[in-house]
Amino acid sequence: MPVNRQWPGLDVRTRHGRLAASSASADSPVEIVDVTDPANLQQAGLIPVEAHTLFTETRNGSTYAYMGNDDGSTPVFDITNPALPVRLGRYTTNGALVHDLSVSNGIAYLNAWDAGL
Numbered sequence: 001m002p003v004n005r006q007w008p009g010l011d012v013r014t015r016h017g018r019l020a021a022s023s024a025s026a027d028s029p030v031e032i033v034d035v036t037d038p039a040n041l042q043q044a045g046l047i048p049v050e051a052h053t054l055f056t057e058t059r060n061g062s063t064y065a066y067m068g069n070d071d072g073s074t075p076v077f078d079i080t081n082p083a084l085p086v087r088l089g090r091y092t093t094n095g096a097l098v099h100d101l102s103v104s105n106g107i108a109y110l111n112a113w114d115a116g117l
Contacts, residue, residue: 047085
């Protein structure tokens with residue numbers, strides 16, 4: 001599958017000995033890309049939402065993708081199986097945009113632009 005190479009938000013992780021990148025773009029779905037062979041990028045999965053930024057976390061054997069969006073929302077997906085992402089929920093801030101985010105032990109820290117942290 002073709003890979004969108006315009007990645008304003010990018011998160012890279014190692015899982016099961018393979019390197020994977022997740023990309024965010026404000027105008028296309030989030031791609032999960034196997035970058036084990038940099039000369040032959042392969043799409044491993046697709047999350048059907050747009051995102052301004054993203055962060056992935058592996059915890060207790062599962063991998064989660066947290067996305068920050070232009071509408072102030074943060075959808076959360078289980079991407080343990082990148083070919084079949086599962087939407088777990090969504091948090092919406094009082095801000096207009098989740099510009100940056102970080103996650104530690106399942107707690108997301110959001111920069112919600114005009115609403116602050």
